[in-house]
Amino acid sequence: MRDSFTLDEIDLAVINVMQIAPRATWKEVGKVLGISAATAARRWAALTTHGIAWVTAYPSLSVWSERHFLAFIEVDCEPSDRGCVVDALVEVPQVVSISQVASGRDLFLTLLVPDLQSLSRFxxxxxxxxxxxxGTRTYTATHFYSEGSKWRLRALSPAQRGHLTRYAPSTPASAGGFPDACRDLLLHLSADGRRTIAELAELTATSVATxxxxxxxxxxxxxxSLRCDISDSISGWPVCAHLWARVPPNDLDRIAQTLLTLPEIRMCAAxxxxxxLLVVVWLRSLADSQRLESRLAERYPTxxxxxxxxxxxxxxxxGHILDTAGRTTHTIPVNPWAELPSEPGGGG
Known part of the structure; x- marks a missing residue:
């Protein structure tokens, strides 16, 4: 069991800056927060040492879902075998997330693969x-409206957020795929999205300029996507819920886009x-689930x-493995291009 750790206002602000600008220099972080660069770096080091916050990287989910296959897979298990099934899936680099859930399914997986053949094989x-x-049930994402890299703690003032506007995410490219030459770079960013250019150059055996x-x-x-994540158990938003919905097709884009204004929304995908429509939310309490549903029913009658x-x-x-408190322990880099696991028992 790791030592207990309590976040204060400075910790929350540092994390919020990292959510907006994951690769900002410590000088920039300190300037926004009114603290020294050394203090900002020291606070972040304590957070990462305790596994409470981390920066990771992975293919943009919105781009990937448009050009390849992003699937959500529900897995039903025998109760006594659930742990073994999780152990078999957690090491697979294409399985980017695993949740153990209640209400009609045992495991909920998020999977990135290049094509339909790979999805079928897996x-x-x-x-x-x-x-x-x-048994399993598979759903593919047809469009991503938002995901966890856009979720914010809201610990900064409007003025502080204004200083970080230049870090607003780019609009996804309209053509071309993920460059083969950049795959190794992405894998090394997955473990630590704040690795310096020099460190990344050494790890990928390329020049600093390249x-x-x-x-x-x-x-x-x-x-x-460069993403600052935080342990949900210490974030103030300890309850995660998945919501499935039906929306008239001609109303789907409008409703999905307006849902993104709600602070609880972590992910929203068609x-x-x-x-x-699938929505993932973080809540401050279990009771907030009912309140959120009532608000959705009132605001979106369709x-x-x-x-x-x-x-x-x-x-x-x-790609980050979490302990029972939701703290990261180690990383299995997200790698949609890796060789798929063989059939259990040695089949091809």
Whole structure:
């Protein structure tokens, strides 16, 4: 068990700056917060040492879902085998997130793969063959409206946020895919999105100039998401819930875009299936779930919530393995291009 750690206002502000500007220099962070660069760096070091906050990187989900396959997979397990199934899936680099949830499914996975063939192989030939798995249901994302990299603690003043406007995310590129030459760079950013250009150059065996140019391209073209995450148990938003909804197709974009103004929204995506909208929220308390649903019903009369599920435990979040308190312990870099696992028992 790690030592207890309590966040104060400066810690929350440092994290909020990292959410907006994950690679800002400590001088810039200190200037925004009115503290020294050394203090900002020291606070961040304490947060990362305790696994409370971290910066990671992965392919932009909005871009990936438009050009490749991003799938949500529900897995039903025998109760006694749930832990073994999680252990079998947590090391897979294409499985970017794993939640253990209540209400009608045991595990909820987020998967990034290049194509439909890869998705079929993984769901039909791997997951469904794992001992203890009773069934799966797969939904593909057709459009991403927002995801966790956009969620904010709201610990900064409007003036402080204004100083960080130049770090606003780029609009995703309209053409071209993820450059092959940049894959290694992304994998090393996954473990620590604040690694310096010099560190990344050494890790990828490229020059500093080439590394800087490649990283700037990924960020400029919106091909990579740099994300500051925080342990939900200490964030003040300890309850995570998944909401499934049906919205008239001609109303989907409007409702999804306005949902993003709600502070609880972590992720919002259009999906295939009977339900066409999936929303992930963070809540301050379990009672807030009912209050949020009432607010949604009042504000969006054409939106029908069909199902909701409380997350009991998040085991993996965007490549980071979490302990029972939601703190990161180590990383399995998100890698959609990795070789898929073989069938259990040694099949191809």
């Amino acid at each position: 769901t039909l030939d791997h997951i469904s063959q794992l001992p203890g798995v009773r 590394t800087r140019r490649r990283l700037e391209r990924l960020i400029r073209d919106g091909l990579v 999906i295939t299936g009977t339900d066409n 939106l029908t919530l069909t199902e909701r599920a409380i997350v009991m435990r998040t085991t993996k979040r965007m």
